Amino acid sequence: MQVIIHQWAFNGSFDQLASLPRQELVNDWFGYDVEPSAEFAFATDGEFLWFLASRSKAATIHPEARPGQFQPELWRYDLAEWFMAAGDGTNYWEFNLAPNGAWWACAFSDTRRANEDIPAPLAVDTKCILTDEEWCAMARIPLNELRSVDIRDCKLAATFILDTPDQIFLTTADDLSGNPDFHRPDCFCTPILK
Numbered sequence: 579m580q581v582i583i584h585q586w587a588f589n590g591s592f593d594q595l596a597s598l599p600r601q602e603l604v605n606d607w608f609g610y611d612v613e614p615s616a617e618f619a620f621a622t623d624g625e626f627l628w629f630l631a632s633r634s635k636a637a638t639i640h641p642e643a644r645p646g647q648f649q650p651e652l653w654r655y656d657l658a659e660w661f662m663a664a665g666d667g668t669n670y671w672e673f674n675l676a677p678n679g680a681w682w683a684c685a686f687s688d689t690r691r692a693n694e695d696i697p698a699p700l701a702v703d704t705k706c707i708l709t710d711e712e713w714c715a716m717a718r719i720p721l722n723e724l725r726s727v728d729i730r731d732c733k734l735a736a737t738f739i740l741d742t743p744d745q746i747f748l749t750t751a752d753d754l755s756g757n758p759d760f761h762r763p764d765c766f767c768t769p770i771l772k
Contacts, residue, residue: 579767581623581736581767582769582770583620583621583734583769583770584621584622585621586621586623588623592705595619595628598619598630600619600632601617601618601736601750602616603615603616603736603738606693606748607746610639614635615690616633616658616748617633618630618631618658620736620769622771625722626718626719626720627724629675630672630716631658631675631677631714633677636710636711636712637678637708637740638741639680639710642680643678645680648681648682649676652676655676656741657675658677659673659739659760660673660726661735661738662727664731669686669693669726670686671686676715677713678708679704679706681702682698683702696725700723724768730771733763733767733769734750737751751766751767753765755766
């Protein structure tokens with residue numbers, strides 16, 4: 579699935595991000611219909627990468643996750659993620675966003691090999707709308723902190739883990755063979771900058 583990154587010629591905002599058209603993931607890793615679907619949107623204003631994820635269903639959130647705070651192991655519960663790989667190498671980033679706005683990020687130098695030389699971004703801002711029926715989480719990540727990857731020459735995948743404890747896995751990546759595994763940078767698509 580082709581991922582769109584909306585390009586803004588002005589400074590972005592969470593309100594502008596929320597007003598963008600959203601892309602949908604309607605099937606899980608194994609091709610089963612997902613009802614309701616998961617939605618996402620990406621944008622950049624040249625200074626930040628903006629990411630939105632939403633779903634019209636209650637979420638199960640990591641019990642230690644706090645809005646706007648860094649939290650490891652968010653993937654054990656419902657969340658949205660993106661993976662961005664360098665267009666010409668093995669370097670990539672993983673960014674996790676919980677429905678309540680908690681987040682986690684890590685740079686990798688190769689498949690599942692964390693790059694200890696690159697710290698997680700410091701200036702991440704998040705916002706969320708969370709009810710018993712739906713959630714919408716948004717994040718703003720400084721592009722200059724996503725070292726080793728250039729948004730103008732990258733491959734990108736949006737992913738979700740949902741319906742905890744009976745987790746389902748959704749992704750925009752092309753290769754869905756084998757068991758769910760989002761750490762396949764060679765399967766990410768080149769995004770459309772629009």
